[in-house]
Amino acid sequence: xxDISQTPSQIATAGKAPSKHAGxxxxxxxxxxxRNAAERRFRAYGMAAIGVGxxxxxxxxxxxxxxxxxxxxxxxxxxxxxxxEKKLDKSGTRDLAAIKKVTxxxxxxxxxxxxxxxxxxxxxxxxxxxxxxxxxLSKDAAATLRAxxxxxxxxxxxxxxxxxxxxxxxxxxxxGRVSRDSIANDKNISPEQLDIVDAMVGAGTLETVFNLDFxxxxxxxxxxxxxxxxxxxxxxxxFMMLVVLALALPIGVAAxxxxxxxxxxxxxxxxxxxxxSNLAAVPSIxxxxxxxxxxxxxxxxxxxxxxxxxxxxxxxxxxTIIISTRAALKAVPPSIRDAALGVGASxxxxxxxxxxxxxxPGILTGTIIGLAQAxxxxxxxxxxGMVGFIASNAPETLADGLLSPNSAMPAQIYEWxxxxxxxxxxxxxxxxxxxxxxxxTMNTIAVILRRRFERRW
Amino acid sequence: MSFxxxxxxxxxxxxxxxTAASARDQVQVAGSSTVLPYxxxxxxAFGENFDFPTPVVESGGSSAGLKRFxxxxxxxxxxxxxxxxxxxxxxxxxCADNGVSDIIEVQIGYDGIVFASDINGNGFAxxxxxxxxxxxxxxxxxGALVANPNKSWADVNAAFPDQSIQAFVPGTKxxxxxxFEDKVIxxxxxxxxxxxxxxxxxxxxxxxxxxxxxxxxxxGVSVDIDGDYTETLARIESNKDGIxxxxxxxxxxxxxxxxxxxxSDVVPSTESIAxxxxxxxxxxxxxxxxxxxxxIPGLKEFAEFFVADEVAGPDGPLAExxxxxxxxxxxxQAVVSDEAxxxxxx
Numbered sequence: 017x018x019d020i021s022q023t024p025s026q027i028a029t030a031g032k033a034p035s036k037h038a039g040x041x042x043x044x045x046x047x048x049x050x051r052n053a054a055e056r057r058f059r060a061y062g063m064a065a066i067g068v069g070x071x072x073x074x075x076x077x078x079x080x081x082x083x084x085x086x087x088x089x090x091x092x093x094x095x096x097x098x099x100x101e102k103k104l105d106k107s108g109t110r111d112l113a114a115i116k117k118v119t120x121x122x123x124x125x126x127x128x129x130x131x132x133x134x135x136x137x138x139x140x141x142x143x144x145x146x147x148x149x150x151x152x153l154s155k156d157a158a159a160t161l162r163a164x165x166x167x168x169x170x171x172x173x174x175x176x177x178x179x180x181x182x183x184x185x186x187x188x189x190x191x192g193r194v195s196r197d198s199i200a201n202d203k204n205i206s207p208e209q210l211d212i213v214d215a216m217v218g219a220g221t222l223e224t225v226f227n228l229d230f231x232x233x234x235x236x237x238x239x240x241x242x243x244x245x246x247x248x249x250x251x252x253x254x255f256m257m258l259v260v261l262a263l264a265l266p267i268g269v270a271a272x273x274x275x276x277x278x279x280x281x282x283x284x285x286x287x288x289x290x291x292x293s294n295l296a297a298v299p300s301i302x303x304x305x306x307x308x309x310x311x312x313x314x315x316x317x318x319x320x321x322x323x324x325x326x327x328x329x330x331x332x333x334x335x336t337i338i339i340s341t342r343a344a345l346k347a348v349p350p351s352i353r354d355a356a357l358g359v360g361a362s363x364x365x366x367x368x369x370x371x372x373x374x375x376x377p378g379i380l381t382g383t384i385i386g387l388a389q390a391x392x393x394x395x396x397x398x399x400x401g402m403v404g405f406i407a408s409n410a411p412e413t414l415a416d417g418l419l420s421p422n423s424a425m426p427a428q429i430y431e432w433x434x435x436x437x438x439x440x441x442x443x444x445x446x447x448x449x450x451x452x453x454x455x456x457t458m459n460t461i462a463v464i465l466r467r468r469f470e471r472r473w
Numbered sequence: 474m475s476f477x478x479x480x481x482x483x484x485x486x487x488x489x490x491x492t493a494a495s496a497r498d499q500v501q502v503a504g505s506s507t508v509l510p511y512x513x514x515x516x517x518a519f520g521e522n523f524d525f526p527t528p529v530v531e532s533g534g535s536s537a538g539l540k541r542f543x544x545x546x547x548x549x550x551x552x553x554x555x556x557x558x559x560x561x562x563x564x565x566x567x568c569a570d571n572g573v574s575d576i577i578e579v580q581i582g583y584d585g586i587v588f589a590s591d592i593n594g595n596g597f598a599x600x601x602x603x604x605x606x607x608x609x610x611x612x613x614x615x616g617a618l619v620a621n622p623n624k625s626w627a628d629v630n631a632a633f634p635d636q637s638i639q640a641f642v643p644g645t646k647x648x649x650x651x652x653f654e655d656k657v658i659x660x661x662x663x664x665x666x667x668x669x670x671x672x673x674x675x676x677x678x679x680x681x682x683x684x685x686x687x688x689x690x691x692x693g694v695s696v697d698i699d700g701d702y703t704e705t706l707a708r709i710e711s712n713k714d715g716i717x718x719x720x721x722x723x724x725x726x727x728x729x730x731x732x733x734x735x736x737s738d739v740v741p742s743t744e745s746i747a748x749x750x751x752x753x754x755x756x757x758x759x760x761x762x763x764x765x766x767x768x769i770p771g772l773k774e775f776a777e778f779f780v781a782d783e784v785a786g787p788d789g790p791l792a793e794x795x796x797x798x799x800x801x802x803x804x805x806q807a808v809v810s811d812e813a814x815x816x817x818x819x
Contacts, residue, residue, distance in 0.1 A: 119522040121783045155790065159521045198729035237517040238510035239794050316549050318497060320529055401503070404531030405513035408520060409499075421499065421529040434532075434701045436510065436726040441703075 080448050087446025090227035090242065091187040092179045093153065093216060097130040099165060101173045110169045120158040123165075124150070127157050127180075140215045144208055152209055152216075154181035156236065156243040182222065184241045184439035186213050190224045193442065230446060235407040235428065241439035244432070246447050248407040252322050252422030253391060255411070259326025259418070260333055260390050265383055267330075268337030275338075276345040277367050296335035303332045304396030312400060320401040320421035328400060329390040336389065340382020344375040377469035384462040388455050394426040403427045425451045497548045500528035500775050504538020504555030505648055506701060507584060507720055508757050511791050512555055515779045518790065523778070525771030530555075535648040539760070543568035546764045552772050554760045557584065557648030565815065575763035575814045579776060580805055581785055583797035585721035585746040586652055586753045589731040591713045595634045597734040601752070603630050605661025607638050608695045610688040613667045618674065621690050641708050641717040642689070644699035652755040653718055654687040657736075660752070662686035706730065721746070722795025746797040754797065763814055776809045 044052070101108060103122060105115050128146040135142060135149060142149070150157075157180040165172060181187075185205040188194035190213075199205055216222035233245020279285045307328035311317045317324050348371045356366035397403055402423050411417035423431070425447065432444035502512055509532045520527025533541075535556040542554035543564060560578065568576060588599060606629045611618045626633035643649040662668045663686075672682035689695045698705045698717075705717040706727060716734070721741055724731055733741060736753055745751040759779070766773045778784060780802060785791050787798045799805060807813075 116524075119783070120518060162521065194729070201728035201732075203725060203728075237513040239514045239517075239790055312549060319501065319549065319551075320531070401501075401529075401531055404503070404529065405509065405516060406529050406531070408517065408527040420526075421501075434506075434703055436702065436720075436723040438727065438729075 080445060080452065083442065084445030084447075084449040086191050086193065087230050087443045087449075088227050089191065089224050090229065091182045091190045091222060091224045093182050093222045094177060094179050095127075095130045095134055095221075096175050096177050097126055097161060098175045099172045100126060104165055104172050105169070110172065112166065112169060115166060115169055115172075118162075120162050123158040123161045127153060127161065130178075134216075134221060135212060138215060138219045138221070140212055142208065142212060144206075144212070148206070148209060149212065151205065152182055152186050152213060154183050154242045155240045156181050181240075181242045182213075184437055186210075186222075187224075187242050188439060189213060190217075190222075193438065230443070231450065234410060235405060235423070235431075237405060238435055238437060238440075241435070241437045241443065244440065244443055246425065246428060246450055248410050249423040249425050249428035250450070251411060251417060252325075252402070252407060253424045255322040255417040255422070256326040256329055256424060257387055257391060259323060260330050260387060261383070263327070263330045264333045264337050264386065268334050268383075269341055269379060271334075272338050272341035272345060273367060273372070276342050277363065277371070292335050292338050296339060299395070300332055300393050301395040301399070303328050304399035306331065307396060308399045318419055318421075320406055320423075321419045322402075322422050322424070323418040324400050325397055325402055325424060326418075328396045329393060332393065332396065333386040333390045336386035337379075337383055340385070341375070341379045344378025344382065345371060347378065348374045374471060377465050381462045381466045381470075384458050384465070388458040388462075391458070392426055392451065392455060394424075394430050397424055397427045403431055405431075425454070498770055499526040500553065500769055500772050501531075501551045502528055502553040502555060502759070503531040503533055503541055503551045504553075504759070505535040505557040505757070506532040507535075507557040507649065508555035508581070508759065510722065510794060511581065511757070511796055512553075512759070512779075514790050514794060515775070515784055518784065519771075519775050519778050523771065523774060525774065528771070528775055534646050536646060539564050540567075542760060542762065543571055543573055545571045546573055546762065548769070550762070552762055552765045552769050553776070556758045556760065557755065558651055559756075559758060560760060560815070573762060573764070577761040577763055577776070577808065577812055578815050579759050579761065579780060579809055580756050580799060581759060581780060581796065582757055582791065582799045582802075583746055583754045584757050584795075585741045585743075585751060585797065586649060586656075586755070587719050587721050587724050587741045588716055588734040588736065589709075589719050589724050590716045590734065591709055592730055592732050594713050594732070595636055596732060597626070597633065597716070598738060599734050600664075600737050601657045601661035602664045603633075603661070604640075604657045605665055605667070605686075606630075608640055608642070608689050609658060609662065609667070609686065610690050611667070611671075611685070613665060613670055618667070618670055621694075624694075637714050638694050639712055639715045640695045641698050641705045641715055642695055643705075643718055644697040646699060648755075649718065649720070652753065656753045656755075658687050658689070659683060720795070721797075725795050743792065743795065743797050747800070756799075757796070761809075763812055766812065773809075773812075777806070780805045780809055782806075 103126065104118055105111075107114050128150045131149045131153065132146045157178075160180060161178065164176070164178070182190075183205070185194055185199065185202070186209070189205075189210055194205075196207055196210060199207070199210075213222060229243070230245045232247035233243065234248040235245070236243035275285060275288065307324060311324045311327055312319055317327075352370050352374065353366050356370045357363070361369065394403070401421070404423070406421050407423040407428055409420065411420055411422065429444050429447040429451065432440040432447060502516070509530060512530045516528040516530050519525065535558055538551070538554040539556060539560060541551050544550050560576070565576070568574070588597070590597065603626075606612055606621075607623055607626065609621055612621050612623075613619075614622065623629050623638060625635050625637050627635040629638070642653060659668075662671075668682055668686055671685045672679060675681040675685065696708070698708065702717075702719050702723040705719060706723075709715040709717050710730065719731070721743070724733055724741075735741075736751060739745050739751045741751045741753075746754045759776075761772070761776050782802065783789055785796070785798055785802060789798070792798045
């Protein structure tokens with residue numbers, strides 16, 4: 017009974033002796049302190065990592081918004097142009113074929129006169145020649161005028177009010193991108209022209225307003241960046257996405273259902289499975305080369321066509337869709353299938369009536385994320401001729417949209433970023449904003465679908 | 474299985490479209506990124522003024538464009554190749570092998586190549602010798618060929634400021650590189666006497682000596698830019714000592730960021746290039762596939778419009794953008810209207 021007769025101090029020493037971990041719960045042992053410190057450190061690392069990520073995102077968003085918002089504003093000038101009959105329709109017969117013979121170069125003098133008249137009307141003193149005065153305007157002005165006359169030949173001889181684009185330098189001056197100092201060596205604009213611009217702003221003739229044409233318009237050549245818009249390339253992207261959706265979704269879903277529900281588990285299906293995962297990791301440029309070799313050189317599909325772009329992006333999106341669809345199908349518990357089979361459904365009925373509807377939100381989420389990925393892809397489009405000065409004719413029919421040459425949003429951004437005039441650079445950033453809005457919207461829809469409809473067991 | 478039906482019908486419809494598409498109705502152009510802005514300006518004006526759709530202009534470089542051009546005859550090949558250099562014998566042969574025998578060569582004008590540095594940095598007045606001494610692999614020092622020891626521009630020419638040498642030159646896939654080598658480095662090589670020494674060292678072989686002349690140093694002083702001029706500009710913005718090679722039109726659009734250097738005491742401008750005073754310039758071309766004229770609607774009209782006085786002339790939009798118009802434009806116009814092919818009227 018010597019154990020019992022031990023004094024409390026003896027117990028304490030006996031307890032201490034066998035293990036160094038023993039101690040008060042209130043006072044932390046050095047080892048516990050070390051473990052807790054490690055955890056605190058890890059949390060701090062985690063927070064720092066998130067902080068760095070957020071900071072990057074913040075820098076990215078502020079840069080994009082800061083540089084791109086300028087593209088959504090454009091400077092216009094309002095002028096009264098006299099549509100001189102002698103110049104536009106010499107015969108006076110209003111015969112459209114005859115009027116068409118007058119090219120945009122023939123319209124330039126009318127615009128020159130109109131600017132000179134406006135400057136005189138506003139009482140601005142200047143030594144500039146009419147040609148220099150017209151330099152304030154975009155070269156697009158003559159095209160605008162010609163298009164109007166061809167549509168309204170009966171208005172020849174009248175004086176009509178027009179709103180013309182100003183040149184990219186004037187636009188940059190209004191937005192603060194171009195200053196009087198920065199144009200010291202610039203032969204495209206002179207300080208005297210800017211004086212006139214200032215006077216016109218004062219008179220309310222020249223103003224910077226919201227630029228709808230940037231969202232709806234076509235690409236423009238290097239000589240008139242102020243006229244360039246994203247609209248046509250947006251349509252190009254839309255048609256490509258239609259092709260991707262029409263092909264990748266049914267093919268991907270059919271392949272996944274077969275692999276997941278019907279295929280026997282053997283070495284062949286294992287190989288297929290591994291290769292689908294491999295395919296998902298193939299760089300997109302490879303699909304571009306494949307598209308060039310197969311769709312254009314071998315199948316003789318037209319170059320630069322959104323149909324070909326869509327086919328290439330389908331190849332790229334398929335693995336994403338297959339993998340996410342299989343995951344969604346796997347997530348449906350076997351009890352659902354068993355119950356359906358138990359009441360006498362065939363395997364196909366069990367899949368299509370019970371499993372597929374339950375997996376649909378997951379499939380749709382995967383599809384939308386795959387589409388968003390495809391929407392932002394540029395590399396494969398380089399090889400099939402969708403990058404360049406292409407997005408200039410808006411498609412009129414579905415067939416036209418699929419087959420006539422077009423660009424895509426990311427390709428258009430890439431193209432603008434390469435061009436010499438800094439005004440294109442601004443538009444590239446503006447294009448990024450539009451593209452990001454699309455991507456964020458698509459991802460939000462995917463998240464909402466998943467949150468609202470996905471069931472967990 | 475309604476979606477299976479939809480899929481099948483969608484596939485059928487796209488297949489039907491594909492066959493309907495066999496008739497291409499717009500001109501397709503590809504090639505040099507230097508010619509691209511000019512070609513797109515013309516394409517835009519062409520689409521506005523004619524009833525043909527706006528031609529499609531792609532870039533990719535002179536060599537890539539000519540390669541695609543020579544792939545064969547047919548609607549799946551391009552109609553026009555833009556080039557910032559003349560077509561080579563080898564390329565003509567490749568074309569002929571693929572059945573592209575009748576090619577119309579059209580010279581649209583001249584383009585200047587300028588040397589520019591950061592607007593706030595030092596100004597330079599270069600001569601070809603300076604560039605050779607700064608960038609060549611081997612130079613002559615005290616009568617012997619040695620690996621280029623120059624680190625600073627002051628080493629190259631006592632008149633220059635002490636600024637470390639950092640050059641951004643176009644990569645070898647660019648037509649611009651060839652002009653830079655021929656008109657600057659090779660000229661400098663000959664002027665400094667290195668050419669004769671190299672010729673001697675190579676046993677009198679002129680070709681080998683030329684090759685040795687244009688070999689640039691690889692110690693990081695000269696950086697090849699394979700991208701576009703925007704990349705060169707970005708490099709100069711981040712490295713204020715850098716001096717880059719640009720096209721004249723690009724410089725003229727970015728005068729707020731760049732200052733241009735003179736070459737042999739001539740300031741580059743459309744005028745000094747047109748008179749031939751400014752030495753570093755080259756002709757720009759496009760090549761038309763004669764077999765496509767009459768097949769692709771608007772092809773000949775586009776080619777004629779491209780070289781028309783109001784477009785490519787001294788007051789036209791191309792000259793305004795930076796092209797130095799060809800004083801013998803009327804000859805070029807005759808070539809296009811007669812459809813005169815390379816190598817005579819065979």
